[in-house]
Structures are given as C-alpha cells and as structure tokens.
Amino acid sequence: MLDKVNSRVRSIEVPGIRYFSNQVAQMSNGVNLTIGEPDFTTPENVKQAGIAAINKNLTGYSHNSGSFELRQEVSSFFKEKYNFYYRPQDEIIITNGASEGLDSVLRTILCDGDEVILPAPIYSAYESLIQLNGGKTIYLDTTDTGFKPDPERLESLITDKTKAIILNYPSNPTGVTLDKKVMDQLVDVLQKNNLFVIADEIYSENTFNKEHTSFASYIELRDTLFLVHGLSKSHAMTGWRVGFLLGPKSLIQQVLKVHLNNSICASLPSQYAAIEALKNNRNTPITMNKSYIERRDFMQECLQNLGFEVVSPSGAFYIFPSIKQFGQSAFDFATELLNTQRVAVVPGSSFSNYGEGYIRISYANSMEQLVDAMERLEVFVKGL
Ligand SMILES: Cc1ncc(COP(=O)(O)O)c(C=O)c1O
Structure with a gap:
C-alpha cells in the first residue's frame, strides 16, 4: 500500500536532529548537544x-x-x-x-x-x-x-x-x-x-x-x-x-x-x-537567560580558541560554528565526533543545504556537560 500514500508525505525526510540524538542516547557517557528544548523544568x-x-x-x-x-x-x-x-x-x-x-x-x-x-x-x-x-x-x-x-x-x-x-x-x-x-x-x-x-x-x-x-x-x-x-x-x-x-x-x-x-x-x-x-511568571525567561548568556560566552570562547569561525548568537540557545576548515561534510564531521568522542551535535545540513559546512550546538545543557563536551571536541579537532 505504500505506493498509494501521498507522494508529498513519502518524499519528506525524517529530520537529521533525531538521528544523532537517538544514537547518543544509546551510548554510555555520551553528551547530547542536539537538544532543542530548555534544560529547565516548567515552573x-x-x-x-x-x-x-x-x-x-x-x-x-x-x-x-x-x-x-x-x-x-x-x-x-x-x-x-x-x-x-x-x-x-x-x-x-x-x-x-x-x-x-x-x-x-x-x-x-x-x-x-x-x-x-x-x-x-x-x-x-x-x-x-x-x-x-x-x-x-x-x-x-x-x-x-x-x-x-x-x-x-x-x-x-x-x-x-x-x-x-x-x-x-x-x-x-x-x-x-x-x-x-x-x-x-x-x-x-x-x-x-x-x-x-x-x-x-x-x-x-x-x-x-x-x-x-x-x-x-x-x-x-x-x-x-x-x-x-x-x-x-x-x-x-x-x-x-x-x-x-x-x-x-x-x-x-x-x-x-x-x-x-x-x-x-x-x-x-x-x-x-x-x-x-x-x-x-513573566520573569522566568530572564532567569534562564542569565544561564544561557554564561553558557553562550563559554561556548563561543572555547570554539574560537579551537579555531572555529563563529557568528556570535544573541538569542535562542544555539551556536552555529563553521567547520569548513576541516574539509569534511557536516554529516561526516558530526558522525565522527559522535563515534570517537560520544558528543552529539546536529550537522548544519539538517537546516537546508545552506547549512552545509556548519554544525549546530545546543547549549541548553548544564555547564558541567558543556565543559566536558568542549574538552572532547578539543581532542577531536586536534586529531583531524
Ligand atoms: C523555530 C522553531 N519554531 C517552532 C518550533 C516548535 O515549537 P513548539 O514546540 O511550540 O511547537 C521550534 C522547536 O524547536 C522551533 O525551533
């Protein structure tokens, strides 16, 4: 019956975000930087x-x-x-x-x-x-x-x-x-x-x-x-x-x-x-933002120190560094990072072809996890 399913539906691809988060969920000691939701709980x-x-x-x-x-x-x-x-x-x-x-x-x-x-x-x-x-x-x-x-x-x-x-x-x-x-x-x-x-x-x-x-x-x-x-x-x-x-x-x-x-x-x-x-709860986001700003500053500094080109984010909880200098596709970079260092990020190509050459990192994650992830990323890029 598959051929009778609406061709518009059949041609849609399952988002890349899910692939990497599902993979890291099965790994012990993995760090998931694919998350698209706050790491806070509802007030x-x-x-x-x-x-x-x-x-x-x-x-x-x-x-x-x-x-x-x-x-x-x-x-x-x-x-x-x-x-x-x-x-x-x-x-x-x-x-x-x-x-x-x-x-x-x-x-x-x-x-x-x-x-x-x-x-x-x-x-x-x-x-x-x-x-x-x-x-x-x-x-x-x-x-x-x-x-x-x-x-x-x-x-x-x-x-x-x-x-x-x-x-x-x-x-x-x-x-x-x-x-x-x-x-x-x-x-x-x-x-x-x-x-x-x-x-x-x-x-x-x-x-x-x-x-x-x-x-x-x-x-x-x-x-x-x-x-x-x-x-x-x-x-x-x-x-x-x-x-x-x-x-x-x-x-x-x-x-x-x-x-x-x-x-x-x-x-x-x-x-x-x-x-x-x-x-x-009009002030709830203000409290969250204090953490996001601290994490954004940390992530941006680490990434720049590792030689990544980054446009400074001024909202949401994502950072989108270029990986063009490594000469790999975003998918290959993300896959290798996951397999060798157990750090999951989203290949930029999941956000249209214009995202090729970038990765999306979510910092809706604890500082501890982010520090750990950046240490692993350092080991990874030094090995490339
Ligand atoms: C840009 C953007 N719009 C909409 C949504 C979906 O929001 P909601 O969970 O309220 O449906 C998301 C979720 O990640 C998003 O990033």
Missing part, C-alpha cells in the same frame, strides 16, 4: 495550575480559539511587553504549540505551486510543512551576510508566485537576531510586494543583552502578518503543547476553520497552566 506554580485544572475537571474542550481568559492574557502580554495589540475576541488562536500554528497558517494560505521564501540555514520543519501543503521553498542565502537576510537579495527572489516569507528571529539554528535597521529595510520590501509574513518568534523571550523587536510591531504589516508564538521555549513547556497565533481578524477567522477541524482546541489543562505562566 512549579505553572505545573500546579495545570494539576489544579485537572482536579477541577477542567478537562474538556475549550472554545475553538482557546479559553477567552488565556487569549486575554496573550493579548495583554504583547501589549504590555511589545506595545502592539491583537483583539482577544477574534485575532488570537491558542494552538497546539507553535508547530500547529505554522501548519494551520500554511494550510490556510498555500495553493499548489505557491512559493515561500525562507532565509537559510533554517529550522527544517518549515520546508516539510510547505511541501506537505503543495508549496515550493525558495531559499534566501544568508551565509555570507552573518546569517541575516539581505533586503535586496530578498527582493530579487520575489516572483508572481511568491505567497509568503517565514522569518524566524531569534533564529534556530544560528541564534542570530536582527537589528532594527535591517528589519526596517526588510519590511519596506515586504510591504511593497504584498506578501504574507509568518513571523515565528518562539525564541523572542530568549534574547540576550538587548530587547527583542517583533515584526508584529510594524503597523505596515498589520494586514499581512501572522505572529507564531508560544511558551515552549520561554517557560520550558515543550510538552504542554501551547502556542499562540496572532493575526488580523479576517485572516485569523480563516485559519480558525483549519484549526478547529484538525485540533478542535488546544489541551485545556495546558491552557490553565499557560494562564498562570503569563500572569505570574
């Missing part, structure tokens, strides 16, 4: 709010868009922190993680053959979701511009088939964030060309030493932008599956038709935990 009061909801039998469906109280909290979070406003009544959907928000938006807007621009290297799920929804990925190379999209290059890629662009800053896998000046120039191009903008800002709260600027704060994009967000990274809540999707009423009401058919709603106990997180 205690947030957990208790979820447990209390279950004990009160708040375990049924919510409104399809999510509980109104949570939508109100989401709306006021963005208003208070970033000064832009989306109506809780009809401009916000609570999704099953950011992932479902992305998928529901792409299902809503894409028709067969539509092109979606992705600055690359980039999180691999986007390409799969675009492909599943009949679209075509057009990569915007950022490897020679410090992993930041060049506005002129963006403009040169836009055709009459271009439907949307996905912008993910702070970025997975590079950790870079964008300066306001570059954002202004990008917004000019996007506005002129009337594209959908999907801003995946799931790492916004994990921005270091400066304030995050959201693409949603540009009034020029108010009618064309979807903001994809959630608590997975900011509050160590990956398993609760709570995401937020914000956009103009007319578009959000279209996405809602997709969301209510594929999900009905997000998990209700998780929504109660999310209300608690947004009401009482």
